[in-house]
Amino acid sequence: MKYRERFDRPVVQEDVWIPTRDGRTRLHARVWKPADADTDPVPALLEYLPYRKSDWTAPRDAQRHPWYAGHGYASVRVDIRGHGDSEGTPGDEYDAQELADGVDVVNWLAAQPWCTGKVGMFGISWGGFNSLQIAALAPEPLKAIVTVCSTDDRYDNDVHYTGGAVLGIDMLAWAGTMLAFAARPPDPASVGADRRLPMWRERLDALEPFLHTWLAHQQRDDYWRHGSVCEDYGSVKAAVLAVGGWLDPYRDAVLRLVEHLPSDRVRGLIGPWSHQYPDRGLPPGPAIGFLQETLRWWDHWLKDQDTGVMDDPLLRSWINDPVPPATSYDVMPGRWVGDHDWPSPKVTWDERPLGTSGDPGAPVVVCSPLHTGIDAGRFFPFGNASDLPPDQREEDGRSVCFDSAPLEARVEILGRPRVRLRLDSTTPRAHVIARVCDVAPDGSSTLVTRGVLNLLSRHGRERAVEWTPGTYEDVEFELNGIGYAFPPGHRIRVAVSDTYWPWVWPHGERGELRVQPADSALLLPVRQPGEEPPIRFEEPEQAPPLPVSYDAPAAPRPERLVTRDVATGEWTLEVDPNYGGSRTYPDGLKYEESARETYRVRGDDPLSASAVSEWTIRLRRGEDDDAEVVARTELRATATDFIMDSRLEARANGETVAKRAWHRTTPRTSG
Numbered sequence: 001m002k003y004r005e006r007f008d009r010p011v012v013q014e015d016v017w018i019p020t021r022d023g024r025t026r027l028h029a030r031v032w033k034p035a036d037a038d039t040d041p042v043p044a045l046l047e048y049l050p051y052r053k054s055d056w057t058a059p060r061d062a063q064r065h066p067w068y069a070g071h072g073y074a075s076v077r078v079d080i081r082g083h084g085d086s087e088g089t090p091g092d093e094y095d096a097q098e099l100a101d102g103v104d105v106v107n108w109l110a111a112q113p114w115c116t117g118k119v120g121m122f123g124i125s126w127g128g129f130n131s132l133q134i135a136a137l138a139p140e141p142l143k144a145i146v147t148v149c150s151t152d153d154r155y156d157n158d159v160h161y162t163g164g165a166v167l168g169i170d171m172l173a174w175a176g177t178m179l180a181f182a183a184r185p186p187d188p189a190s191v192g193a194d195r196r197l198p199m200w201r202e203r204l205d206a207l208e209p210f211l212h213t214w215l216a217h218q219q220r221d222d223y224w225r226h227g228s229v230c231e232d233y234g235s236v237k238a239a240v241l242a243v244g245g246w247l248d249p250y251r252d253a254v255l256r257l258v259e260h261l262p263s264d265r266v267r268g269l270i271g272p273w274s275h276q277y278p279d280r281g282l283p284p285g286p287a288i289g290f291l292q293e294t295l296r297w298w299d300h301w302l303k304d305q306d307t308g309v310m311d312d313p314l315l316r317s318w319i320n321d322p323v324p325p326a327t328s329y330d331v332m333p334g335r336w337v338g339d340h341d342w343p344s345p346k347v348t349w350d351e352r353p354l355g356t357s358g359d360p361g362a363p364v365v366v367c368s369p370l371h372t373g374i375d376a377g378r379f380f381p382f383g384n385a386s387d388l389p390p391d392q393r394e395e396d397g398r399s400v401c402f403d404s405a406p407l408e409a410r411v412e413i414l415g416r417p418r419v420r421l422r423l424d425s426t427t428p429r430a431h432v433i434a435r436v437c438d439v440a441p442d443g444s445s446t447l448v449t450r451g452v453l454n455l456l457s458r459h460g461r462e463r464a465v466e467w468t469p470g471t472y473e474d475v476e477f478e479l480n481g482i483g484y485a486f487p488p489g490h491r492i493r494v495a496v497s498d499t500y501w502p503w504v505w506p507h508g509e510r511g512e513l514r515v516q517p518a519d520s521a522l523l524l525p526v527r528q529p530g531e532e533p534p535i536r537f538e539e540p541e542q543a544p545p546l547p548v549s550y551d552a553p554a555a556p557r558p559e560r561l562v563t564r565d566v567a568t569g570e571w572t573l574e575v576d577p578n579y580g581g582s583r584t585y586p587d588g589l590k591y592e593e594s595a596r597e598t599y600r601v602r603g604d605d606p607l608s609a610s611a612v613s614e615w616t617i618r619l620r621r622g623e624d625d626d627a628e629v630v631a632r633t634e635l636r637a638t639a640t641d642f643i644m645d646s647r648l649e650a651r652a653n654g655e656t657v658a659k660r661a662w663h664r665t666t667p668r669t670s671g
Helices: 058-070 096-111 126-137 168-182 193-206 210-215 252-260 290-303 393-397
Strands: 011-019 026-034 042-049 074-079 115-124 142-148 239-245 266-271 315-320 334-339 347-353 364-366 400-403 411-415 418-425 431-439 445-454 473-478 482-486 491-497 513-515 521-527 549-551 560-565 570-575 582-584 590-602 605-620 626-637 641-652 655-667
Touching: 011 058, 011 096, 026 058, 026 096, 042 058, 042 096, 042 126, 042 290, 058 074, 058 290, 074 096, 096 115, 096 126, 115 126, 115 290, 126 142, 142 290, 168 210, 168 590, 168 605, 168 626, 168 641, 193 641, 193 655, 210 641, 210 655, 239 252, 239 290, 252 266, 252 315, 315 411, 334 482, 347 411, 364 400, 393 445, 393 491, 418 431, 418 491, 431 473, 445 473, 445 482, 491 521
Parallel strands: 042 074, 042 115, 115 142, 142 239, 239 266, 266 315, 315 482
Antiparallel strands: 011 026, 026 074, 315 334, 347 521, 364 513, 400 491, 411 482, 411 521, 418 473, 418 513, 418 521, 431 445, 431 491, 549 582, 560 570, 570 590, 582 590, 590 605, 605 626, 626 641, 641 655
């Protein structure tokens, strides 16, 4: 990593309040800009998040915002309404108020005397989401965005549902996380000591767990269509640089965006990365000079400079070379390839039947133990040591597997594989999960990609259609996109299961699937090998890091711990999401964070499934400035209903500021 300490234009930093259209609520912003911007205006770049610029994202902000400012931009970090140091109360994620406020911020930035009137937006995850969504509202000054690890489809490619199935692991975990995050107080250094407690109480009184809303919408309805850019790609007028990583659950959005947006104002980039900016150096690498790459984008679209960025291939992708299974890789071997069209004429479909054609034989019965999926790895890999799926042999043993013959030549795939299954279900409600694995000659099994289909949603995510047992149907569904090279001598395995806990919440009834292999197939997007023009990136460069000290935990615990109660047959997965732990900031703020997720299920009882998220957050700066938030969220289900219980306590200097508790039930319409 190279740290850039001096720039051609010296940088200044200031905090400002930005008004919104309601005339009552102001958003708190931090602005880094060239010192001479008042006399030599510059374009503005906006990152707009609920994650608190004063502490949680401050180390990451210090890497990039001053760097952009040093290269001739006003780089602006804004806390969303009701979060961090901004006024107002928190709302639902990406709600109409958040997006309207975002438009107000864009217009305000464009009107400042230090701004040329042109604005860009960027962000990862939440900030990548709302960059796309605000671009779809098309405020005139917004000319370009960089959206990283985000989605264009809030229903089928987010933390709530996948393939029409309830995401057990992040539906609960992220709702619990956001309950704790939204309950954090503003910083008295920004809002004033006298305003802090009233602002905090106002937030706490307005809180409602996201989980209630998410489970109230189990099909794709207007709630999920809001903010889903895939509903109308034509609404996006700004130029879009879409960036993802093969280990990030949102990478498919990059493929869809480069397919559906006009090719003269979109580019896609997918590397081997996890849910992180590609310059941070977190596993797996290789990291790239991402800030320099985005600077080419900004200079082209916001300064009208010829940087050659639009001469790059429409889609630049990393093809992973085969690796033995592991839960982390420092560097993923592979190579960059470029495609000037998507879908690419270099990619053709290779259909591989799962059985012998013309020989129907007896159907194969799929009835997996309910803890199948315990080795799925983290839904959101962040670069931690236990994020990725381990050797899949145990999972394969809990599934029905279809193996190819040993490959005679290297097979490279790029895109979203598909699985077509002719099957019957013995119950009206069921799931089917397919994993594609690379099986080495020694038998080790590396997960390549996977996909889920809730059979209730096989005719569309907008409605739930129960299965008629005793009836065979052909179902086809996409797996997550991937760039991967299977080597000669290895086998391609398709592993089929009907459970995948805790990623997928099990249906309330237990049955089995019957699959006809001869009428079923794996469809691989095979990319033809050939000479590739070189694709190169600069080495990572950032502004100097914020001097934050990170504290080792007093009692270290495993990030992911699986236990089995042999007597009861209960399996437990305990997860420490490890977002950063406890740290001390240069201004003396001590930020302490502890989280634990617990998932339980018995191998024979789908109604035994339960998920719990527990959070404790403490912020201290001296003896008289001590705030603490303790939150717990639990999800379980009966045969007919989901049951949600949440509680929250906030304390200031040891005294309770607020105590909240919620109990909700909602019918299981699709989950």
